Amino acid sequence: MTAIAPGTTPTSSPRSSAARARLLRSLLPALSLALVLIAIAWLNPRAISYFGFSLMLNLAIPIALATIAQMFVISGNELDLSIGTFVGFVGCVTATWLKDAPLLGVIVLIGAIGVYALLGALIHLRNLPSIVVTLGMSFVWQGLAILVLPKPGGKAPDWLLALMSFKPPFIPFPIIAALVIAAVVHFGLMRTSYGVILRGSGGNPAALRRAGWSLLRTKIVLFALTGLFGVLSGMALIGITTSADANIGNGYTLLAIAGVILGGGEFVGGRVSPIGAVLGALTLALAASPLLTFMHIPPDWQVAANGAILIIVLAARVLISRRER
Amino acid sequence: MKKLLVLSALAAMLASGTALADTSGKKIAFSNNYAGNSWRQAMLDSYGIVTKKAVDDKIVGAADIFTTADKEVPTQAAQVQNLILQGYDAIVINAASPDALNGAIKQACDAGIVVVSFDGIVTEPCAYRVVVDFKDMGKQEVEQMAKFQPKGGNLLEIRGLAGTSIDDAIHAGILEGVAAHPEFKIVGSVTGDWDQTTAQKAVATILPSLPDVVGIVDQGGDGYGAAQAFAAAGKPRPTIIMGNRQDELKWWKEQKEKDGYKTWSASIAPGVSTLAFWVAQQVLDGRKDIPHDLLVPYLAFTQDDFEAALPKIKEGGVATHEYTQEEAIAAIKANIK
Numbered sequence: 001m002t003a004i005a006p007g008t009t010p011t012s013s014p015r016s017s018a019a020r021a022r023l024l025r026s027l028l029p030a031l032s033l034a035l036v037l038i039a040i041a042w043l044n045p046r047a048i049s050y051f052g053f054s055l056m057l058n059l060a061i062p063i064a065l066a067t068i069a070q071m072f073v074i075s076g077n078e079l080d081l082s083i084g085t086f087v088g089f090v091g092c093v094t095a096t097w098l099k100d101a102p103l104l105g106v107i108v109l110i111g112a113i114g115v116y117a118l119l120g121a122l123i124h125l126r127n128l129p130s131i132v133v134t135l136g137m138s139f140v141w142q143g144l145a146i147l148v149l150p151k152p153g154g155k156a157p158d159w160l161l162a163l164m165s166f167k168p169p170f171i172p173f174p175i176i177a178a179l180v181i182a183a184v185v186h187f188g189l190m191r192t193s194y195g196v197i198l199r200g201s202g203g204n205p206a207a208l209r210r211a212g213w214s215l216l217r218t219k220i221v222l223f224a225l226t227g228l229f230g231v232l233s234g235m236a237l238i239g240i241t242t243s244a245d246a247n248i249g250n251g252y253t254l255l256a257i258a259g260v261i262l263g264g265g266e267f268v269g270g271r272v273s274p275i276g277a278v279l280g281a282l283t284l285a286l287a288a289s290p291l292l293t294f295m296h297i298p299p300d301w302q303v304a305a306n307g308a309i310l311i312i313v314l315a316a317r318v319l320i321s322r323r324e325r
Numbered sequence: 326m327k328k329l330l331v332l333s334a335l336a337a338m339l340a341s342g343t344a345l346a347d348t349s350g351k352k353i354a355f356s357n358n359y360a361g362n363s364w365r366q367a368m369l370d371s372y373g374i375v376t377k378k379a380v381d382d383k384i385v386g387a388a389d390i391f392t393t394a395d396k397e398v399p400t401q402a403a404q405v406q407n408l409i410l411q412g413y414d415a416i417v418i419n420a421a422s423p424d425a426l427n428g429a430i431k432q433a434c435d436a437g438i439v440v441v442s443f444d445g446i447v448t449e450p451c452a453y454r455v456v457v458d459f460k461d462m463g464k465q466e467v468e469q470m471a472k473f474q475p476k477g478g479n480l481l482e483i484r485g486l487a488g489t490s491i492d493d494a495i496h497a498g499i500l501e502g503v504a505a506h507p508e509f510k511i512v513g514s515v516t517g518d519w520d521q522t523t524a525q526k527a528v529a530t531i532l533p534s535l536p537d538v539v540g541i542v543d544q545g546g547d548g549y550g551a552a553q554a555f556a557a558a559g560k561p562r563p564t565i566i567m568g569n570r571q572d573e574l575k576w577w578k579e580q581k582e583k584d585g586y587k588t589w590s591a592s593i594a595p596g597v598s599t600l601a602f603w604v605a606q607q608v609l610d611g612r613k614d615i616p617h618d619l620l621v622p623y624l625a626f627t628q629d630d631f632e633a634a635l636p637k638i639k640e641g642g643v644a645t646h647e648y649t650q651e652e653a654i655a656a657i658k659a660n661i662k
Contacts, residue, residue: 243424251397306394
């Protein structure tokens with residue numbers, strides 16, 4: 001009897017509860033975003049308006065892009081600890097060369113994506129831990145950023161400023177941007193056949209290799225995509241801030257990792273969700289700043305409260321995934 | 326005719342100098358990007374003391390402090406945007422970057438909010454800037470060094486946080502000073518991040534490779550660490566310019582009592598935050614004659630007066646000066662030409 005059991009009724013109930021947990025897990029990013037929005041609406045009703053959303057969410061766009069960048073490496077079971085300083089470097093290039101010598105700027109940015117692709121190859125061929133390689137690279141990007149822009153300044157190209165301050169009717173620009181980013185990446189990574197291969201390189205690399213796919217190539221593509229979205233993130237950031245600073249992106253490394261995890265991703269196994277990652281980034285951006293500001297916490301406690309909010313938001317995610325097991 | 330013009334301008338200025346509007350219902354927010362060192366703590370303390378009294382005296386309605394969790398520009402830009410949404414009438418800001426916050430600052434100005442920046446200033450023209458002449462401070466360091474070391478010699482420079490405007494300005498001043506005093510030569514440069522521990526490590530690392538050094542020019546918060554590094558290496562103690570920190574002045578006093586050690590100390594007073602607060606209050610009061618760039622002197626101590634100041638500084642703190650409303654009005658007046 002026991003030998004037959006796995007195929008019959010006894011498993012159907014755990015399976016359906018697993019399906020429920022999966023559903024819950026895919027809804028969780030949206031739920032936590034809704035919770036944070038409700039809290040903000042309660043604390044400061046005037047923030048829930050076209051003007052309010054434009055202000056609160058526009059700095060979430062670069063965070064969402066950086067989170068997507070981080071998601072690509074995570075889906076290949078790697079981590080990128082250099083994404084923050086890379087965004088800063090891109091920002092410095094955007095505010096200087098891309099404005100004054102667009103051709104040079106474009107070449108440098110494409111070259112930077114190339115460096116990312118090479119890193120992917122290096123990590124795969126030499127079997128190096130990506131944490132070590134990217135940690136080293138984070139200092140390289142930081143150093144280059146200071147070389148490009150020794151003191152804060154520079155100016156974003158006019159077309160970029162115009163794009164980022166675009167005011168569409170009815171729906172604030174950041175919301176449209178978030179929808180577009182989520183839709184494009186979701187289609188590319190979750191709905192195309194090569195997207196499946198890319199995620200498979202994190203899920204079951206051995207099977208993928210036996211099926212004749214090049215793991216070197218998937219790693220290069222994943223890292224290049226990370227570089228590409230890092231570049232987009234840096235450009236979006238400078239379009240909003242109008243001017244650059246060598247240290248501008250440093251906080252993005254941890255935000256991006258937290259965004260992926262909050263959005264339902266796992267560190268290993270190629271399990272990621274682009275829509276979840278974008279929602280996670282928006283939640284983090286809202287929870288860390290507007291919510292905190294509106295709560296009127298005494299200054300001595302603000303820094304700690306910021307951390308506490310992040311832990312609470314992430315803890316809900318951990319509770320759900322434990323139920324799933 | 327010309328005299329008449331001048332007189333009428335003066336009259337207009339006097340008229341606008343008096344209180345035109347009531348600020349007792351106005352809310353002023355303080356956006357601060359970092360609280361993790363002694364200087365910033367002293368800055369927050371001074372600001373808290375002065376603004377609490379101002380609220381109690383019903384001069385302003387509210388004066389809240391907001392500190393970001395990290396030193397990052399995007400976090401502070403988001404914070405400024407949230408303060409706009411909160412409906413504050415003025416924002417006093419110590420900014421993470423002089424340029425990169427301009428987008429958010431412009432949004433605040435467009436929403437009719439008065440923005441006053443200090444220490445870490447912003448370059449957006451609509452904001453007010455309370456600035457200390459850091460470049461002159463750097464230059465003055467070398468001028469003072471020339472008094473203590475008339476024969477000249479090798480100097481070690483300790484830089485501040487890389488990529489910041491303050492580090493850049495002090496460094497430029499030091500270079501200018503050295504150009505005017507060719508008897509000095511900078512033989513080494515380390516990054517101390519305005520922090521005693523970082524400075525001590527950095528100096529200890531470069532010391533073995535340096536020729537004999539007669540003096541150290543630095544940016545404040547790093548002098549005591551440098552002294553410790555020299556002592557640990559058993560090298561002769563150079564003339565170290567100090568930066569008004571309690572531990573620095575205390576070390577100076579000990580050395581002076583031992584063998585008459587001479588040096589000079591200068592830094593921006595953390596209490597300049599309170600001046601920025603009063604500037605915001607005055608602008609909200611309806612004053613239109615306040616220049617957008619206000620220059621305030623840095624706080625310096627010499628061989629004769631530093632010991633008197635030392636007992637007033639909190640253990641681990643920085644020498645400061647809190648502005649009263651009258652002093653602030655006088656400081657503004659000094660900037661109106």
